[in-house]
Amino acid sequence: AQSVTQLGSHVSVSEGALVLLRCNYSSSVPPYLFWYVQYPNQGLQLLLKYTTGATLVKGINGFEAEFKKSETSFHLTKPSAHMSDAAEYFCAVSRIQGAQKLVFGQGTRLTINP
């Protein structure tokens, strides 16, 4: 079975500050890991994903995440927050074979203060 825990349902940072959204996963098999962003009344958009290879993954809009197997973590970071980053962020895990259904965390709402 797979599960995802996102620490902090709400995160608030100042514009220009570091963004850190935490994600820990549990999986009985090696997983694929994803971060999605959701803007109000919209579907989900992929920010980045880890499948194999380099553990530091760069995504769109200046976001990156590092897969740490020993800590079962996949935290999302961005060096400098922008007002347009305000949204809901979801970490997800999938198995690597067969139907790669996504198992999501409960989400973290990111607020950017001017």
Next chain:
Amino acid sequence: DTGVSQNPRHKITKRGQNVTFRCDPISEHNRLYWYRQTLGQGPEFLTYFQNEAQLEKSRLLSDRFSAERPKGSFSTLEIQRTEQGDSAMYLCASSLDPLGGETQYFGPGTRLLVL
């Protein structure tokens, strides 16, 4: 590539009525997923199609729910005898069977409100 589309975007219905949602995936995507998202939660997997075959269903998908994907193109999700607990956002995603690490592209969702 016009993206994944879903119709309708919003649906209000009375308890006990039947509703049907449609999802049009990105053309040539052979995998299609349905998820349900309630307020303040992440999406939860409902069912998965590979081409026209429904290969996996979640235990969340009660007997009142049925999904189809005729000819492996668009998909429909029907809820019979709706209940207030069915109120949620229903999301569709499609992907192309990858060599490794598929990317699921999500539609905008259908928001259902059962009164």
